[in-house]
Amino acid sequence: MKNKKRTTIYDIAKKLNIAASSVSRALNNSDQVNEATKKLIVKTAAELNYKRNTLASNLRKGQSKTIGVVVPFINQNFFSNVIAGIEEASYQKGYNLIICQSNELQSKEIKCVNTLINQHVDCIVISISADSSDHKHLQNVLDNGIQLIQFDRVADELETLKVINDNEQASLEAVSHLVEQGYKRIALLEGPQNLQIFRQRKAGYLNALKKYGMPVLNELIVENAWTKELGAKGTRKLLNLAQPPDAIFASTSDFSALGVLEVATAMGIKVPSELGICGYSNEAFTEITSPSITTIDQFSVYMGKTVANLYFQEMENKEETAVVPKIISIKPKLIVRSSTKKGG
Amino acid sequence: MKNKKRTTIYDIAKKLNIAASSVSRALNNSDQVNEATKKLIVKTAAELNYKRNTLASNLRKGQSKTIGVVVPFINQNFFSNVIAGIEEASYQKGYNLIICQSNELQSKEIKCVNTLINQHVDCIVISISADSSDHKHLQNVLDNGIQLIQFDRVADELETLKVINDNEQASLEAVSHLVEQGYKRIALLEGPQNLQIFRQRKAGYLNALKKYGMPVLNELIVENAWTKELGAKGTRKLLNLAQPPDAIFASTSDFSALGVLEVATAMGIKVPSELGICGYSNEAFTEITSPSITTIDQFSVYMGKTVANLYFQEMENKEETAVVPKIISIKPKLIVRSSTKKGG
DNA sequence: TTGTAAGCGTTATCAA
DNA sequence: TTGATAACGCTTACAA
Numbered sequence: 083m084k085n086k087k088r089t090t091i092y093d094i095a096k097k098l099n100i101a102a103s104s105v106s107r108a109l110n111n112s113d114q115v116n117e118a119t120k121k122l123i124v125k126t127a128a129e130l131n132y133k134r135n136t137l138a139s140n141l142r143k144g145q146s147k148t149i150g151v152v153v154p155f156i157n158q159n160f161f162s163n164v165i166a167g168i169e170e171a172s173y174q175k176g177y178n179l180i181i182c183q184s185n186e187l188q189s190k191e192i193k194c195v196n197t198l199i200n201q202h203v204d205c206i207v208i209s210i211s212a213d214s215s216d217h218k219h220l221q222n223v224l225d226n227g228i229q230l231i232q233f234d235r236v237a238d239e240l241e242t243l244k245v246i247n248d249n250e251q252a253s254l255e256a257v258s259h260l261v262e263q264g265y266k267r268i269a270l271l272e273g274p275q276n277l278q279i280f281r282q283r284k285a286g287y288l289n290a291l292k293k294y295g296m297p298v299l300n301e302l303i304v305e306n307a308w309t310k311e312l313g314a315k316g317t318r319k320l321l322n323l324a325q326p327p328d329a330i331f332a333s334t335s336d337f338s339a340l341g342v343l344e345v346a347t348a349m350g351i352k353v354p355s356e357l358g359i360c361g362y363s364n365e366a367f368t369e370i371t372s373p374s375i376t377t378i379d380q381f382s383v384y385m386g387k388t389v390a391n392l393y394f395q396e397m398e399n400k401e402e403t404a405v406v407p408k409i410i411s412i413k414p415k416l417i418v419r420s421s422t423k424k425g426g
Numbered sequence: 427m428k429n430k431k432r433t434t435i436y437d438i439a440k441k442l443n444i445a446a447s448s449v450s451r452a453l454n455n456s457d458q459v460n461e462a463t464k465k466l467i468v469k470t471a472a473e474l475n476y477k478r479n480t481l482a483s484n485l486r487k488g489q490s491k492t493i494g495v496v497v498p499f500i501n502q503n504f505f506s507n508v509i510a511g512i513e514e515a516s517y518q519k520g521y522n523l524i525i526c527q528s529n530e531l532q533s534k535e536i537k538c539v540n541t542l543i544n545q546h547v548d549c550i551v552i553s554i555s556a557d558s559s560d561h562k563h564l565q566n567v568l569d570n571g572i573q574l575i576q577f578d579r580v581a582d583e584l585e586t587l588k589v590i591n592d593n594e595q596a597s598l599e600a601v602s603h604l605v606e607q608g609y610k611r612i613a614l615l616e617g618p619q620n621l622q623i624f625r626q627r628k629a630g631y632l633n634a635l636k637k638y639g640m641p642v643l644n645e646l647i648v649e650n651a652w653t654k655e656l657g658a659k660g661t662r663k664l665l666n667l668a669q670p671p672d673a674i675f676a677s678t679s680d681f682s683a684l685g686v687l688e689v690a691t692a693m694g695i696k697v698p699s700e701l702g703i704c705g706y707s708n709e710a711f712t713e714i715t716s717p718s719i720t721t722i723d724q725f726s727v728y729m730g731k732t733v734a735n736l737y738f739q740e741m742e743n744k745e746e747t748a749v750v751p752k753i754i755s756i757k758p759k760l761i762v763r764s765s766t767k768k769g770g
Numbered sequence: 771t772t773g774t775a776a777g778c779g780t781t782a783t784c785a786a
Numbered sequence: 787t788t789g790a791t792a793a794c795g796c797t798t799a800c801a802a
Contacts, residue, residue: 088570090795101773106797116771133570136544137490138795141481141778148524157503157510157727166501169527173534178541180492181525183513190517197522200480226432226477340714367711370684383501434779445789450781460787482779485794773802778795786789 089132098126109134140202148178149393150198152208154186159365160382161209164233167386168207175394177204184211192219198228205229205393210237212274229396233389234380235277243396244409245389249279252378252414253286254293256360257331259376259416261294263424265329265358268296269320271307271342273334280308283333283362302327308334313341321349321357329358329422336361336368339375343421359421373420380414388412433476442470453478484546492522493737494542496552498530503709504726505553508577511730512551519738521548528555536563542572549573549737554581556618573740577733578724579621587740588753589733593623596722596758597630598637600704601675603720603760605638607768609673609702612640613664615651615686617678624652627677627706646671652678657685665693665701673702673766680705680712683719687765703765717764724758732756 091105098105100119107115108123109132115123140146149172153161169179180201182194191211198206199222206223210232217237223230224242233245260268270287273280284303291298301323304316313332320327332339339361343353351357353373361368364379388410435449442449444463451459452467453476484490493516497505513523524545526538535555542550543566550567554576561581567574568586577589604612614631617624628647635642645667648660657676664671676683683705687697695701697717705712708723732754 088795092795102795103774103797104772106795107772110797114771119771131566131569133540133543135485135546135795136541137481137485137546138778139797141479141485141780141794142796142798144778146481155510156513157506159501162501162506165525166499166527169500169525173526178545179525181509181513181523182517183510196477199477201522202479202481222475225475344714367714370711370715372716432779436779446779447781447790448788450779451788454781458787463787479779482794483781485778485796486780486782488794771802774800776799777797780794781792782794783792784790786787 088135089127089130090135091132093130094123094126094132097130098122145204146202147176148180148201148203149390150180150182150194150201150203150206152182152184152191152194152198152206154184154209154211156181156183160234160363160380163382164209164386164389167383167388168390169386170383171387171390171394175390177390186211186213188214195219195223199223199226203228204397205231207231207233207389207393209233209235210277211235212277215276229393231389231393233385235279238278241408243392245385245392246409246411247279247380247385247414248411249282249414250286250289252362252416253283253331253333254290255286255416256362256376256378257287257290258293259418260329260331260358260360260422261290261296263329263354263358263422265422265424266296267299267302267325267327268329268331268358269302269304269327271304271313271316271330271332271334271338273308274306280334287331287333307332307338307341310337310341310344313338314345315341317342317345321345321351328356329360331360333362336363336365336375336377338362339377339421340367340371343371343375354421354424358424364417368417368419371421376419376422377417378414379417381412385412432479433471433474434479435476437474438467438470438476441474442466489548490546491520492524492545492547493734494524494526494538494545494547494550496526496528496535496538496542496550498528498553498555500525500527504578504707504724507726508553508730508733511727511732512734513730514727515731515734515738519734521734530555530557532558539563539567543567543570547572549575551575551577551733551737553577553579554621555579556621559620573737575733575737577729579623582622585752587736589729589736590753590755591623591724591729591758592755593626593758594630594633596706596760597627597675597677598634599630599760600706600720600722601631601634602637603762604673604675604702604704604766605634605640607673607698607702607766609766609768610640611643611646611669611671612673612675612702613646613648613671615648615657615660615674615676615678615682617652618650624678631675631677651676651682651685654681654685654688657682658689659685661686661689665689665695672700673704676703676705678706680707680709680719680721682706683721683765684711684715687715687719698765698768702768708761712761712763715765720763720766721761722758723761725756729756 184191368375528535651660712719
């Protein structure tokens with residue numbers, strides 16, 4: 083089975099006694115070929131079960147019609163949604179996707195990127211891993227003439243196309259909402275500060291406090307609480323303070339917020355009356371917890387489509403003077419649910 | 427940026443005044459090349475920022491070290507987990523993944539498969555779409571000398587490698603569990619019967635009833651209830667029967683089970699005392715609903731790894747006589763939670 | 771409209 | 787151990 087030889091354009095050419103170039107032209111639907119022979123060629127190709135060898139075609143044309151995607155984990159809701167969005171838009175344009183996961187490890191991320199460069203992908207789409215420090219490998223992508231698009235978690239010092247969420251604004255709105263509901267001591271569960279997105283979310287939190295003239299209390303800010311377990315741990319610490327918070331903004335994720343909710347429930351603290359909770363990401367489960375969790379929707383599938391379309395636009399304009407915006411910011415949406423409805 | 431010419435082995439050869447073939451050999455770490463020159467070549471390659479053109483290499487070698495994956499939706503938990511598993515195992519072997527989604531449409535599935543054939547992938551891994559009827563396109567994969575592995579949703583009449591769940595056994599256990607908890611009228615929410623997995627789950631349900639000498643009541647079997655909405659709709663119908671069921675096995679998915687739970691809650695029916703609910707898939711949310719939902723874990727990441735490793739084993743044995751099992755069945759695990767704990 | 775031939779960047783074969 | 791050369795299957799000037 084493995085060694086079956088495939089039909090090539092030469093086989094078709096030989097059978098019809100014409101030149102391979104004509105076959106190629108016909109199969110590419112060129113208009114420089116007689117309609118009748120074109121039909122004949124297409125028919126024969128089908129009969130012989132011909133399949134174009136994209137490898138050869140791409141090699142010759144110097145492009146692969148392939149987009150490489152690198153994400154920390156394929157099976158995390160946000161990323162799988164973004165990928166689905168990229169796939170949808172790419173498929174329409176006849177592009178393929180090669181997907182890699184970095185497992186949040188810079189070392190693996192580098193290998194993934196190199197593989198994609200070797201594969202001659204036309205574009206690399208990446209959301210950088212949590213432990214990434216330097217970005218030589220990304221610079222390398224550019225040096226190899228490959229378009230680079232960063233999304234969500236971006237290295238801001240690198241001048242590439244970017245599609246991001248307005249994390250700061252979203253966080254500002256979330257915390258403002260908490261304030262307006264009457265919460266007075268609002269805690270923050272923050273993520274690794276080497277990632278821009280988490281710095282931005284913290285900035286939004288601080289801005290909101292400032293806006294309402296509320297003090298920043300360091301004891302209410304918990305570092306590195308971006309899993310359910312770490313969220314729960316941070317919450318236990320917070321709720322055992324002499325003056326515990328009356329609201330927690332789990333800026334890292336809904337998983338973290340879930341950790342908060344579970345600890346609060348276990349401690350007999352009522353949500354939202356005694357403790358308000360706001361998460362981030364609009365994971366499916368936030369709708370069905372008791373109470374349901376207020377969170378922020380990032381329009382992840384749309385984000386994926388935006389990434390892909392940004393690439394296609396950039397391609398179309400590549401030799402024109404038209405200026406394409408380098409950074410697209412998507413405004414996330416605050417979704418208010420029961421976990422923060424204190425004020426009614 | 428786009429037109430930057432990449433370094434080729436000829437550039438390296440020219441610079442060092444040696445033949446390209448030697449460069450190729452050195453870069454492939456062949457032992458037929460002088461250690462000293464090998465080192466020199468590798469060093470020069472790094473200096474010139476050489477990246478192998480995998481396209482050319484694959485074309486020449488007649489293999490792509492790429493596995494194509496076709497799933498209904500990338501962003502469904504089960505599939506994204508399987509993909510993550512495939513990725514992990516493939517990465518270790520130096521294989522790449524090209525991912526497509528069929529959107530449950532046979533028409534798109536066919537296009538995806540053809541694209542993958544054109545891409546000369548070495549192996550196609552597929553879980554067929556819900557509306558798939560015939561399988562010519564899959565036969566075509568085999569005819570093109572490409573290894574085909576089906577997983578989860580398989581076309582049984584096609585003799586390929588398969589990795590499946592023992593759906594029948596799992597369903598049997600689930601329904602048996604319901605019976606043993608004291609439920610007397612157990613309803614079934616079934617999925618599209620053109621998919622083998624749903625036929626198997628139904629068979630497991632019927633077997634369980636038979637095992638306990640319970641009658642099969644057609645009014646308790648609801649067709650095509652495989653989304654949350656359809657599950658909810660089916661549940662309303664069931665609970666409004668003159669003799670409503672006291673347990674519902676949502677064999678299609680946890681989403682369906684969630685629909686059941688929401689309707690029951692809305693109607694003031696107590697779970698599990700008045701109604702037992704069992705889902706399928708062990709989605710993350712089943713753990714955090716009130717009450718938590720009994721379900722069946724399919725070991726999806728493990729399934730993905732199994733798929734990839736099956737391919738690699740098959741490759742290694744391809745010219746040996748060793749017989750590799752053609753079908754690997756993974757035994758799912760019943761996870762008992764609050765929604766069915768009637769008997770205590 | 772069709773054919774000829776070169777070339778994409780590798781690797782494999784053969785010879786030196 | 788190294789070099790020259792053909793070939794993988796396709797596309798594209800250029801010529802006919």
